[in-house]
Amino acid sequence: MGIEIPFDVANIGGPEAGGVAPPEVIGSYISSASRPLLVVGSELLRDGFFLDIAIGIGKKGIPLAATGHSIKGFVEKGYMENVYYYNLHELTNCLRDPNWKGLDGAGNYDFVIFYGIIYYYASQMLSCLKNFATDPLMRTVSIDRYYHPNARMSFTNIMPRMEEEYKEMLNKLVESIKG
């Protein structure tokens, strides 16, 4: 893990800031979850590749909460296997409650992966989970191209000119998640 500045430079919450990690480490961390959830947002729709990555993770058995208007991409792609529409604010409101029944009625999740969500919106929701989803502890990671101090782990900041490198990181991440 290294040290990075937040993607929005002033977004410094406090003493507990998450670390930067490479895709293989995050993939391995995700694999350690017993009940993970992938939460995706509308930035996913900017390129079909990113949607395919989400579907790739979904096919490894991790359910997807499609927030914002990202559900549109899954409908158009014809992949609705384990995809549920949810407003991110409302979803986070449920995630903070250990008694929530989950999207499938089988209970709350122990691990949440944020992906394709507007930076500051994701950051605030991660802040809620960091501060209030603590008993039992909910682990969080971001696999966006931003450093997210409110997630326990995320990638480093990746500028738009580094798009191809980012795509390669995502490919490695999917490969490293054990299905």
Added chain:
Amino acid sequence: MEELKKGGIFTISDMSNVRINIGEVVEEEEEWEPMGPHPMPRIATLRNWDFKLLNRYKPFYAPVCDMCCLCTYGKCDLTGNKKGACGIRMDAQQARIVLLACLVGCSAHCGHGRHLLHDMINKFGRDVPIDFGPEVDIEAPLTRLVCGIKPKTIGDYDRVFSYIEEQIVQLADALHTGQEGSYMDFESKALHMGMLDSLNKEAADVIQIACYKLPSGFPGDGPDVPFVDVGIGTINTNNAVIIVIGHNVPPAADIGVYLTENGLDDKVELGGICCTAIDTTRVYHKAKIVSALGRQLRVLRAGIADVVVTDEQCIRADVLELCQRVHSPMIATNDKAMHGLVDRTDDDPDKIVDDLVSGRVPGVIILEPDQVGEVAVRTALEMDKKRRSLKFILSDDEFNYYVNDCILCGGCTLACPNGLPIGEANKSAAAGNIKPLADLFDICVGCGRCEQVCKKHIPIVDVMTKAAYPQLKEEKGRMRIGRGPIWDSEIREVGAPLVLGTIPGIIAPIGCGNYPNGTKDAWLIVKEFAERNYIVTLTGCMAIDCALWKDEDGKTIYEAHHGGFGGGGVMNIGSCVSNAHIHGAAIKVASIFAGRPLRGNYEEIADYILSRVGACGVAWGAMSQKAASIATGFNRLGVPAVVGPHGVKYRRAFMSRPDIKEDWKLIDASDGSEVYVEPGPQDLLVACETVEEALPMMAKLCFRPSDTDRGRSVKLTHYIDLNQKYLKTYPPDWHLFVRVASDLPLATRDVLLKKLEDEQDWKIDWKKKKIEAGPIRAYNPSFNPTNLERLIRGRK
């Protein structure tokens, strides 16, 4: 004895050393309505109502900062809902910060209103009548509702502001270390502050309407108010140009008067930014609206102003520096925003003008509004001659130099609130394609943080403005001037269809321009709902921003729709303070249509609105503390609001849990029975990530338990259709809102019944086309929903 009057002094004969000062003369009040249970509520008076709201719409916190640094015990790390040294937990600390934000917002409106009252009493006297013409009988619904006062003259607002000011101080007191410790009670206080804020706004607008004869309920007002030009391209820079910025209109009104009285209307352009712009056009119809708040920096940097006049609120803190950069003298007119200038109130206007024009001073303060007009106009005329040869838009060579100088370090993107890819747009421009850079202009919120971190000192704002300049020159929109109050006669017309649901709702786009993706979203929100026969009431920056865009026929949204408070109407209600009339419209529905008593009866009216009036605010670019208190004021009255993604930085939301059945228990006031209902409205404050998600969300938040089956079918039609249009799917929760087959849209009833049978396991009698089992509750047309036991009329 002498006549008793306020401020009078009299002595009693034969009694030495006795002199009596008259503080207040209480006149016998007209018995216009029996007083309700809660006139001038104090902090704890409406706490039970607040807790009803807060127990269903539980506060949700997303801290921006995990620490507290308000006292010397700290800094304290509250991460993980830990307690600080004083004992406060993270959740309560967040609620405390929310209360602080609402305090700041409410104080801004209160300070504005009080300031306005002082100025108006000085100018016109205390006895200016509050007469809004034949169409408006309930002139001040919030004043009647909260204070139990029916104001007859502007002087009556002294009592109203005294009440608000006392409450604000008590609420501010609760913020101190060692006071409140419960997040629920902090939130109850924030709701109280929000209610006071709504009252402030109404007071301010009622006073300025009465004194300046702004549009209200006379012929030619209301739906028929005139149009005004909007946009940077509408400013005729061949004339001298005065730009007013802020929210308090008297100085700008004086400029209008001076122009008219001196025959200078056609020689000087009076344009405005933000709410002062809206209110100036209500006073002086030749004024123009240059832009909303989001473009303030760029309008100033473009150098079109020969003079800048500021009053209060939403003025950039670096306004003087910006003015100096383009040689625009600045006149500050309000003691709350003096910017280090010298107070020249009552100085000889000749000397002030000479000092400003010569450049001896960059600006002055003039605190007497009626002295501003002459100085501003004369200075503008002189400066126009001096500044005519100056160019502030970059030359082609300068532009090319800067875009080629960019090293793509990404610093600007990290500094940008929207994370815009500025470097990549520069790179495209360097290669000859300026479109990506020009396209960023509208998405940019105009903060200027990017420039401060640019390692190559590129004036990014100017570079972006240059790229977009061809479009900016043609930016010419139109909007109606602020109409002020909704007419009582309009409420009589739409009360029934609104409560029954056949007009599917009131959508109220309000507030600032901190949008995630530019001003066009504001236009899309208005267009989508107006075309679906919702009533759309706008105020403030969203009212301005949506006027910048045109349909395929070249019409702005205001030109394409009528301006009445009816289905399909698109109304500019006015500036931020005017959005109290949106509260007022909902209150009038309860009062005029349903005959509910108004006076000092906040709780009952809020309960009525929450259960029956399908209204939803949208503050898509909410930015300020005022927006926090405005939304909180709407929430206490039972009106939900949707905010854009930046709105999550307010830290707190109010969202329910439809899956927790007990949270959705209402009372049928007809017989006292308890009824489990569908989640309508599901949230009181919620953020959406994109406008595509927000549109169906707004439609959802218009469901109310009181909807008739016909009304519910209309609302369901739009909810499902908006989901299919923007999310390409059915909403996952649409079935929750179905009580009976006739709730379903006729055109798709069979399809929807089949989906209910297949996907929700509901029992359908296909011969009778009836739902036999499945819904949360059966449809009862006489259901009289309430949250208040005291309103039960009879027991089963």
